[in-house]
Amino acid sequence: MNARFKDKEHLIRMGALFVGAFVLFLILRAVFVPKGFGAYGHYRAGALADNRDHALVFAGRRACEDCHSDVALVRKGSKHERIACEACHGAQSAHASADDPAAAKPKLPDAKTLCLVCHQDNVAKPKGFPQVNPKEHGDGGPCTSCHKPHHPEVS
Amino acid sequence: MESILYHVQGFMYPNEVELQWSILIVLYPFITGLVAGAFILASLERVFNVEAVKPTYRLALLTALAFMLVAPLPLQLHLGHPERSLEMYLTPHTSSAMAMFGFVYLWYLMVVLVLEIWLDYRKDIVLQARATTGWTRKLYRAMALWSDNISERSLEIDDKVGRFITIVGIPSAFLLHGYVGFIFGSIKANPWWSTPLMPIVFLFSAIVSGIVLVMLMYMVVSWVRRTPIDMRCLDTIGRYFMYAFIIDFSLEMLDLIHRIYEADESFKSLNFMVHTKLYTSQVIIQIVMGTVVPIGILALIQLVKLSDAARKSLYALAGGLAMMGIFAMRWNVVIGGQLFSKSLLGYTTYKMAFATREGLLATVILLTLPFVILWVLVKLLPPWPEKVGAQPD
Amino acid sequence: MASDRREFLKTTGTFLILTGAASLAWDQILAGEPEKAPNYNMADHWWAMAIDIEKCIGCGNCVRACKAENGVLLEPFYFRTWVERYHVPEGELEHPQVDSPDGGYDGFPEKYRHGDGSKNFFVPKLCNHCAHSPCVQVCPVGATFESPDGVVLVDKSYCLGCRYCVQACPYGCRYIDPRTSTVDKCSLCYHRITRGLTTACCETCPTGARMLGDLKDPLDPIHEFLRTHKVQVLKPQMATGSKTYYNGLDGSVR
Numbered sequence: 001m002n003a004r005f006k007d008k009e010h011l012i013r014m015g016a017l018f019v020g021a022f023v024l025f026l027i028l029r030a031v032f033v034p035k036g037f038g039a040y041g042h043y044r045a046g047a048l049a050d051n052r053d054h055a056l057v058f059a060g061r062r063a064c065e066d067c068h069s070d071v072a073l074v075r076k077g078s079k080h081e082r083i084a085c086e087a088c089h090g091a092q093s094a095h096a097s098a099d100d101p102a103a104a105k106p107k108l109p110d111a112k113t114l115c116l117v118c119h120q121d122n123v124a125k126p127k128g129f130p131q132v133n134p135k136e137h138g139d140g141g142p143c144t145s146c147h148k149p150h151h152p153e154v155s
Numbered sequence: 156m157e158s159i160l161y162h163v164q165g166f167m168y169p170n171e172v173e174l175q176w177s178i179l180i181v182l183y184p185f186i187t188g189l190v191a192g193a194f195i196l197a198s199l200e201r202v203f204n205v206e207a208v209k210p211t212y213r214l215a216l217l218t219a220l221a222f223m224l225v226a227p228l229p230l231q232l233h234l235g236h237p238e239r240s241l242e243m244y245l246t247p248h249t250s251s252a253m254a255m256f257g258f259v260y261l262w263y264l265m266v267v268l269v270l271e272i273w274l275d276y277r278k279d280i281v282l283q284a285r286a287t288t289g290w291t292r293k294l295y296r297a298m299a300l301w302s303d304n305i306s307e308r309s310l311e312i313d314d315k316v317g318r319f320i321t322i323v324g325i326p327s328a329f330l331l332h333g334y335v336g337f338i339f340g341s342i343k344a345n346p347w348w349s350t351p352l353m354p355i356v357f358l359f360s361a362i363v364s365g366i367v368l369v370m371l372m373y374m375v376v377s378w379v380r381r382t383p384i385d386m387r388c389l390d391t392i393g394r395y396f397m398y399a400f401i402i403d404f405s406l407e408m409l410d411l412i413h414r415i416y417e418a419d420e421s422f423k424s425l426n427f428m429v430h431t432k433l434y435t436s437q438v439i440i441q442i443v444m445g446t447v448v449p450i451g452i453l454a455l456i457q458l459v460k461l462s463d464a465a466r467k468s469l470y471a472l473a474g475g476l477a478m479m480g481i482f483a484m485r486w487n488v489v490i491g492g493q494l495f496s497k498s499l500l501g502y503t504t505y506k507m508a509f510a511t512r513e514g515l516l517a518t519v520i521l522l523t524l525p526f527v528i529l530w531v532l533v534k535l536l537p538p539w540p541e542k543v544g545a546q547p548d
Numbered sequence: 549m550a551s552d553r554r555e556f557l558k559t560t561g562t563f564l565i566l567t568g569a570a571s572l573a574w575d576q577i578l579a580g581e582p583e584k585a586p587n588y589n590m591a592d593h594w595w596a597m598a599i600d601i602e603k604c605i606g607c608g609n610c611v612r613a614c615k616a617e618n619g620v621l622l623e624p625f626y627f628r629t630w631v632e633r634y635h636v637p638e639g640e641l642e643h644p645q646v647d648s649p650d651g652g653y654d655g656f657p658e659k660y661r662h663g664d665g666s667k668n669f670f671v672p673k674l675c676n677h678c679a680h681s682p683c684v685q686v687c688p689v690g691a692t693f694e695s696p697d698g699v700v701l702v703d704k705s706y707c708l709g710c711r712y713c714v715q716a717c718p719y720g721c722r723y724i725d726p727r728t729s730t731v732d733k734c735s736l737c738y739h740r741i742t743r744g745l746t747t748a749c750c751e752t753c754p755t756g757a758r759m760l761g762d763l764k765d766p767l768d769p770i771h772e773f774l775r776t777h778k779v780q781v782l783k784p785q786m787a788t789g790s791k792t793y794y795n796g797l798d799g800s801v802r
């Protein structure tokens with residue numbers, strides 16, 4: 001039996017080396033592949049939770065309307081009704097979730113700068129959208145002298 | 156980084172302005188190409204019994220191994236998280252050409268190259284183990300897997316198994332570099348890359364570069380060792396060099412002609428790029444100086460009777476130009492494919508750094524490293540009967 | 549310029565406030581176990597986005613909100629969402645002039661005149677959350693994937709930073725975040741939509757040009773939108789299964 005394999009023995013040793021390497025590979029797989037990999041597809045299931053685990057920066061308009069229902073009432077029927085509060089007032093997650101909201105009170109945006117972000121005339125804006133040339137519209141004063149931001153229609 | 160914005164012409168999607176793949180990713184297909192090409196030249200002798208190239212057989216194999224060992228390094232340097240690269244083997248995404256390539260690489264390195272070299276050199280390894288002492292002896296014994304059997308029968312078996320491995324190795328070499336081409340060719344988002352011809356073009360230019368590498372090394376090593384160059388060997392290699400190059404050139408021209416003729420939506424943008432940003436590297440360096448001129452030189456050698464000395468000089472010249480042209484081809488594919496916007500409305504620029512992780516210095520070091528490794532390999536496993544085998548620097 | 553300094557102070561101030569906000573809001577989030585987001589079942593949702601080009605006014609609210617909500621770098625290169633302005637001279641459908649100054653972060657300074665016969669409009673762009681995503685296809689390790697509820701996400705602790713997915717995306721929506729050396733892109737505000745909120749960009753869009761949609765919810769307005777408008781996706785010939793539907797997409801849009 002030995003004699004038969006004598007001349008192939010070195011090949012068997014090489015073969016054993018390959019088998020050993022493969023076993024090592026299987027061990028590495030068992031140890032290092034993260035738990036939950038492949039549960040939903042070819043990815044680590046925990047990545048879904050990782051992507052959900054971020055803090056909110058914008059509170060969302062429902063959070064505003066919970067307390068400021070009076071403002072929501074004022075805005076009813078106006079062209080600005082559909083705009084979310086934070087679109088103008090900025091991210092307010094801190095204010096909405098604070099123990100003392102008054103302490104984290106949002107700063108009132110400067111009307112002229114803010115209004116022009118949307119309403120400054122621009123060739124690329126849709127035709128039907130209300131746009132003005134600030135130099136020609138009104139008398140150069142702040143927009144709020146004629147338009148209330150929460151109900152901008154001038155009667 | 157802001158400075159790149161100054162060089163943006165037209166419009167690019169904002170996230171496209173900075174190039175994703177640097178010169179290291181140009182280097183990587185170049186190196187794997189050399190491996191595939193060197194191996195195929197070696198296989199000519201073993202499998203197709205092209206006796207003439209026998210003097211280069213062992214040198215070609217060792218060269219392939221030296222470059223193969225360096226091949227993953229540009230990739231590791233380029234990754235954002237090289238420490239996670241084992242993930243490609245542990246959880247490979249089977250739809251990703253890059254992931255499957257990891258296994259093709261491993262297969263080729265271990266089963267084809269290492270096994271074939273081991274089987275061809277085993278007798279010499281065992282003889283060295285018997286003839287040396289101390290740590291050198293331990294090394295050779297380990298390389299022989301502590302076997303001492305070099306009987307006639309065992310060497311016959313080695314030869315048969317080696318032949319089989321070489322036969323398997325040829326399609327493996329095709330797969331190795333064809334795969335790299337597929338990594339680019341399968342990206343539908345990029346019209347410069349997306350063509351079924353890409354794997355084949357890559358493969359044939361790889362074969363050319365590998366043949367040239369072995370040929371140049373053979374000439375240099377013979378000069379250093381002051382041994383005469385076997386002209387029959389050199390002329391045969393020269394002929395294969397020419398055949399492979401003609402096929403490669405035809406394929407590249409086919410791609411170009413096809414694009415120009417069909418003139419699809421990407422043509423205008425790409426055409427402008429080739430005429431401006433890529434003009435020097437593609438038209439001048441790759442096509443004219445790097446392909447047409449070497450093919451012309453090789454054809455000249457076939458048509459006109461020239462002296463040995465003249466032919467040697469011309470082979471060296473053609474080889475040098477071809478190498479430059481093939482490196483330029485990788486550059487034009489990788490960098491060229493990122494210089495234009497996928498909106499087809501603009502262009503950016505590639506700012507190559509020098510002393511950074513992905514800079515020119517790293518590239519030069521990575522190109523020098525295989526020769527250092529080869530020097531060690533030649534010392535350990537001399538390709539020639541006499542043990543005088545120093546590599547030039 | 550004085551306005552540059554004001555911008556800088558405004559940005560820094562906002563950033564500081566937001567960092568404080570984040571830590572405060574964290575208490576709220578920790579209420580439920582992250583694994584089981586309360587009342588959210590992935591199988592009940594299939595997220596998409598609808599964009600109405602005829603309503604976009606290029607105000608840049610979405611770009612600013614996204615950067616704030618997701619902590620995206622303010623450097624000029626990286627955007628999870630951005631807005632492009634198209635200027636299509638008469639008869640030059642194939643050669644529009646497009647610009648996106650800082651992604652539209654500070655709006656669009658006027659560059660064009662009325663009455664020159666050209667067509668001008670804004671196009672917001674973001675990750676299309678493709679159903680047959682080429683970026684997912686090429687990822688070598690499974691670090692990017694489509695969630696069971698249709699959102700293409702990135703696993704930042706698994707990503708190698710090989711950039712293959714960035715090359716494979718036809719829409720240019722991916723980039724490498726230099727802080728993590730991994731890829732980053734629009735996550736459809738996954739942390740918000742799984743809590744019943746809408747994305748930051750949709751929240752702050754003043755005209756309703758951007759609308760998050762849940763294709764599995766029979767009451768979602770997106771069904772009506774898709775039925776009553778002539779919708780298109782970007783680069784339909786690539787068959788990516790893009791789930792970002794545009795109304796009013798001109799032929800010149802890339």
